[in-house]
Structure formats: C-alpha cells, structure tokens
Amino acid sequence: xxxxxxxxxxxxxLLPLIGAGLALVLSKHSRAQNxxxxxxxxxxxVISLIMLFGVDAEGPQVVAIGGxxxxxxxxxxxxxxSSLMLVVSSLVILCVLIYxxxxxxxxxxxETPISVFNPSYLVLCAGVAxxxxxxxxxxxxxxxxxxxxxxxxxxxxxxxxxxxxxGVTYVVISLVSSIIFLAAIGVIYASTGTVNIAQLTDRLxxxxxxxxxxxxxxxxxxxxxxxxxxxxxxxxxxSYPTAPAPVTAVFAGLLTxxxxxxxxxxxxxxxxxxxxxxxxLIAAALTMVVGIxxxxxxxxxxxxxxxxxxxxxxxxxxxxxxxxxxxxxAAIYYTVHHIIVQTALFxxxxxxxxxxxxxxxxxxxxxxxxxxxxxxxxxIPALNLSGIPPFxxxxxxxxxxxxxxSDHDWLAVxxxxxxxxxxxxxxxxxxxxxxxxxxxxxxxxxxxxEELVAEFAERKKAKLAGKPWKSQIxxxxxxxxxxxVVVVASxxxxxxxxxxxxxxxxAAQNLQSPISYATKVLGGDDK
Amino acid sequence: xxxxxxxVLAMAFLFACGIYLMLERxxxxxxxxxxxxxxxxxxxxxxxxxxxxxxxxxxxxLSTAGMSDPLPQALILTAIVITFAVTAFLLAMIYRSWRLxxxxxxxxxxxxxxxxxxxxxxxxxxxxxxxxxxxxGDEAESPITGAIDLDDDGTPREREDPNATVxxxxxxxxxxxxxxxxxxGEATTSANTNxxxxxxxxxxxxxxxx
Numbered sequence: 158x159x160x161x162x163x164x165x166x167x168x169x170x171l172l173p174l175i176g177a178g179l180a181l182v183l184s185k186h187s188r189a190q191n192x193x194x195x196x197x198x199x200x201x202x203v204i205s206l207i208m209l210f211g212v213d214a215e216g217p218q219v220v221a222i223g224g225x226x227x228x229x230x231x232x233x234x235x236x237x238x239s240s241l242m243l244v245v246s247s248l249v250i251l252c253v254l255i256y257x258x259x260x261x262x263x264x265x266x267x268e269t270p271i272s273v274f275n276p277s278y279l280v281l282c283a284g285v286a287x288x289x290x291x292x293x294x295x296x297x298x299x300x301x302x303x304x305x306x307x308x309x310x311x312x313x314x315x316x317x318x319x320x321x322x323x324g325v326t327y328v329v330i331s332l333v334s335s336i337i338f339l340a341a342i343g344v345i346y347a348s349t350g351t352v353n354i355a356q357l358t359d360r361l362x363x364x365x366x367x368x369x370x371x372x373x374x375x376x377x378x379x380x381x382x383x384x385x386x387x388x389x390x391x392x393x394x395x396s397y398p399t400a401p402a403p404v405t406a407v408f409a410g411l412l413t414x415x416x417x418x419x420x421x422x423x424x425x426x427x428x429x430x431x432x433x434x435x436x437x438l439i440a441a442a443l444t445m446v447v448g449i450x451x452x453x454x455x456x457x458x459x460x461x462x463x464x465x466x467x468x469x470x471x472x473x474x475x476x477x478x479x480x481x482x483x484x485x486x487a488a489i490y491y492t493v494h495h496i497i498v499q500t501a502l503f504x505x506x507x508x509x510x511x512x513x514x515x516x517x518x519x520x521x522x523x524x525x526x527x528x529x530x531x532x533x534x535x536x537i538p539a540l541n542l543s544g545i546p547p548f549x550x551x552x553x554x555x556x557x558x559x560x561x562x563s564d565h566d567w568l569a570v571x572x573x574x575x576x577x578x579x580x581x582x583x584x585x586x587x588x589x590x591x592x593x594x595x596x597x598x599x600x601x602x603x604x605x606x607e608e609l610v611a612e613f614a615e616r617k618k619a620k621l622a623g624k625p626w627k628s629q630i631x632x633x634x635x636x637x638x639x640x641x642v643v644v645v646a647s648x649x650x651x652x653x654x655x656x657x658x659x660x661x662x663x664a665a666q667n668l669q670s671p672i673s674y675a676t677k678v679l680g681g682d683d684k
Numbered sequence: 685x686x687x688x689x690x691x692v693l694a695m696a697f698l699f700a701c702g703i704y705l706m707l708e709r710x711x712x713x714x715x716x717x718x719x720x721x722x723x724x725x726x727x728x729x730x731x732x733x734x735x736x737x738x739x740x741x742x743x744x745x746l747s748t749a750g751m752s753d754p755l756p757q758a759l760i761l762t763a764i765v766i767t768f769a770v771t772a773f774l775l776a777m778i779y780r781s782w783r784l785x786x787x788x789x790x791x792x793x794x795x796x797x798x799x800x801x802x803x804x805x806x807x808x809x810x811x812x813x814x815x816x817x818x819x820x821g822d823e824a825e826s827p828i829t830g831a832i833d834l835d836d837d838g839t840p841r842e843r844e845d846p847n848a849t850v851x852x853x854x855x856x857x858x859x860x861x862x863x864x865x866x867x868x869g870e871a872t873t874s875a876n877t878n879x880x881x882x883x884x885x886x887x888x889x890x891x892x893x894x
Contacts, residue, residue, distance in 0.1 A: 347732035
C-alpha cells in the first residue's frame, strides 16, 4: 500500500489526458469513444477512492514529477483535502458523463457534437484534478487553464448565437481572472524567488506586511472571479444557463468549487499569518444575500438555480474566512455537499427541460402529475439545498453556524443571521419554483405550453375514467439513473455525515499546520 | 534584483493599453486588449529574473555565477503557449459571433431584458413613454443600432405605417440611422438562415429552436 500510493497520485491527471487523446483518435467511432471515456473516468474514481483512504491512513503523498526533487521540480501533493475533493469530483464527472451520453443518444437535434464533447470533457476532468493536486502555484495556474479552456469549448458547443453571446462574456471574464492570477504568480516569484507552495508558506511570512497584502489581494481577486464571490459573480448567472444541461451541471458543481479550493489553500497555507478576515466575511455575507435576491427576480429555473449557486458560495467563504479549524471543517463539508447537490439539481432541470419543453416557470406546470418520479428527483436536492433538516445542507449549515458562534464575534453573528435569511429565501425560491413548475395546472401558466396542457387534460380524463395512463414523452432511463446516483450520493452524505465530518475535521487540522505540510513536501520524501 | 526602468515602463504601458481596450464593447478591441495584457504579464514574469545574463550554460563555463534565472523563462514559455491558444480560440469565437449577428460588439442578454420588462409590467409602470434606450430593444424612442425586436411586432414606425420601409429607402440622410438599424436586423435574420443551412445538423441548439 505504501509503495502503491505515490504511483497513484499522478494518475487522475494522466489518465483523462490519455483518454482525451484516445477519444480524439476514435472520433469517428462514437461508441468506442464513449466506452473509453467511461472506463477512464471509472478508473479515476476508483483511484481517487483508494487515494483518499490511503492518504487518510498514511498522511500526505508527495510525488516529484520526472524525478526532479522539490523545490526545483514540480510536485503533486495529495493530502486529505485534495483527495476528498478528487473523490467527489470524479463521482460527479462520471455521473454527468453518463447523463450527457444518454441525452445525446436520445436527442435527435444532435445539440452536442459528440466528437468534440468527449475529449474536451476529459481534459476538463484532468484540469480539475491537476488543480486539486498541484504543489506549486504555477502548476495550479496550468490546471486552471486546462479546465478553463476545456470549459470554453463545452460552453459554446454547437456555437448558436445565444451560446456565443454567453461564451464571449464567460471567456473574457475567465481570461481576466487568469491574467490577474498569472500576474500574482509573477510578483510572488519576484518577491520570494519560488512558486513552490511549501516553500512559500514561510517565505511569504517574511515579507513586509504591505507587500503581503498586495499579493494576498491579487490572488484572492483572481480566485474570487472563478469562485463567483459577490462583486465578481456577475458573469455566472449570465453564462451558465445557456450551455447544455450536463455541461451546466458539471460547471456549477465543480468549477466554482475549484476556486473555493484555491481560496482555502491561499488562506491556510500561503497567508496563514496575514488574515483578511473582516473583508472576506463581509464579501461572504454580500454574496449570500445579493445572490439569493437575484434568484427571486428570475423566472427561468436554470437562472434561478444559477443565482442560488452564487448565493451558496457565500457559505463556503464564510467558513474559510473564520479561519478556525471548526470553520474550515464546516466549509469543506459544505463544499462536498454543495458540489453534489448543485449537480443533481442541474441534471434534474435538464430532464425537466426535456419533459416540459422549457425551463421557464412562466410556461411549465403539472409535472407532479405527469412525471412524479422526476418531481421527486428534483424535490430532494431542492430541499437539501435550502437546508431542510434531515439533509446534508442542514448539517453543513448547522456546522457553519456553530463555528460562527464559537468565534464570539458580532461580525460572525451577523453572518449567521445573513446565512439564515439566505437559507429561508432559498426555501421560498425553491418552493415557488416547485409550485409553479410541478404543482399547478399547466393551463394556469402565463404562457401555457399547449403540449403540456393537452397531456394534462388527457391524464385527468384517464384518471376520471379509472384507466391506466402512460406518458408519451419519456425521459431516457440512463439519464434518470445517473441523476438518481447523484441524488443518492447526496443522501449518503447525510447518512454518513459523522465519518465525513470527522474526515473534514482532520483535513482542516492538516490545513491549520502549514509547517507540517512544508516539511512533508520538502523534507526529502524520496519515495 | 534590479530591472531596467524602460522595461518596467513598457510593461506598465502594455497593461494600461490592454485594460483600456478590454473595457470596450467591440469584441475585436477586447481581443487586442487581451493580447496586450497577456504580453504585459509575460514581460512582468521575465522581468522577475532581473537584469539579463548569459544563459544557463554556454557549453564551456559550467559555473552558475552571473547566469540568468532559468525559471521565469520556463514559466513564460508555458504562459505564452496558453495565451496563444486562448487568443486563437477567442478569435474564432469572435468570428463566429460576427457571422451570427453581423456585429462586432457584445450582444445584450435577451433573458435579462425579459426580466427587466416583466418587472415593469408587474409594477404597472409601463405607462411611461420615456423608454430607456437599451432596455426596450426597438421599442425605444431612439433605438440603438441593431436593437432587438423583443416582442416580435416590428418597430413602432413599421406598425404606424406599413410603407415605412419604402419611404426610408427613398429618404435622405436624415433617415439614415433607422435604415441602417433595419438593415442590420435583416442581415441578422439572413445570416441565421444561411448558417443553419451550411452547418447542417450541429448548428441548431435549443436557443434557436424556440
């Protein structure tokens, strides 16, 4: 086991890249391409699981790429936080791939040209894994660029006018954030002479406080744009909803969380000493409240959920900004919860779109009667998102609020109030959406959808006559299955909240001692 | 570490021009701005090596004394490749955008406009005729070039007078603004039709189907 682990560490990056190459070669044979993609992503998931258990037992694993020892060479570091994130992301990526492939197979409009989809999707997966495993800042930048470039392609698939319009905003904003991040790396190298995160932990602390502040803020702005933190979040609800449903699902689940992950690393490893606690807490509160107010104004389900995505980033930032072990543990748990729930919601919305012909609450209706199973699949993550008690959203929020109270600070208490209000408003938004799209008679809609109205009337007639009724429009079984797996995963987070919370807690303790991280990476670990 | 002042000045100049260009609504200028900004950052990274020195090894003298720092060079090589690839992608996307809407500027988000208009109707404030220029597409008092026909009923001019198109074509320079707006609109429709034809099955998405 001890010998196996370091071999496994680079595989989550390497395998999808090889898979992307294979998928390109096989672009004429979509079936073979799909099999390769699914096999590779399943392998990545198994490897991540083994890594998580291994790292939890044996401590962080450090691999020097190409045998060049740190600090001169590039290192990949797998500690508890990064392997936990890898496990969750590989699960989500695999489920979304299966969903996307079955949607594609059943969609005659052929909205996602399959030969481009698979390779870019695998590169996205490799980029996310690289960002999680990166042991130096420049490699983190490369990871970011890998998944961002893949995401540009995925977001503009099919290149319709609407997607190009959204894509331009998204690409330009992402480029600006990358440029800021790259400039930050340049300035950090100029002032410390290294980009290795382990070496930076103590070298940054030796810099004058004002220089530290500039570097800190530069990095946070770069990551903040990617994580969609309030003043920098305007691009997200504008660009995500236009993409194909599975693409939106994986973006919403993962990409913003990579930003949060980078912020966690910045706050704990790089700038543990110079804290920006107060501005970060204020940004967290504003992200929560402004995001959810935006959601209230919308009438498209995709846009509503995109706004709640922005709003719930605030919770994670809240935990990180507290800077205590409890706060970090809660933030990590909440991140895991949010990745899964947000993906499940977007996948369910994709099926709503397929079933009801649109995602506008102005024209949907009656889905509860027409497609009860779909309603349940939407309802569970929706309740989970708004933090209704048995679910993981509730556990995560309670953890965050408890961490806030243990801080004995009026600002933290203000944040708890903002968090509660946001949670209630999320419930309001979700409840309204559910009422409009699922409960009401489709004929009552502002812009009634004739097909839904006719189907609803037919269903009513059959019910009155006591005849069994079978819908004409079905949702493909494998799409349904993939979404169900993600929803079940969100329930597993609830059932196994105890062990997962302990794991988050141990990961947070690791993060709180940057010195042990530095000695682990630099301390001649030659294995 | 000392750096040549002129290089710092050049870097600052690249940053300033890049940021200025990126604030434009025209996509080509945004692209140019991005190129300048990317080169500014590359210059920043190469400047972190300090004053230039001989390369890592010239083959004879193997001592490291006085040689230039190789790491920033490795970093900008990667950064240049990434910037180059992204620039190519951005250029392709801008070209696609131009083919679709025949305009080299960022388009308004129709879903956003719908929300804005819905709110107005909800609060029954739509009685006012002081329409703002951008929020109301072609219903504005002085529509912008290429204004979107949000409610699919033509411009107010067209509704009042069905022969407006003919008049506008005959009329003098005074009418030039509205004529060009309509031409852009027509060009957009024809561009869309052409496009759907030549890209075949993969060119149509949900957005266009509706």
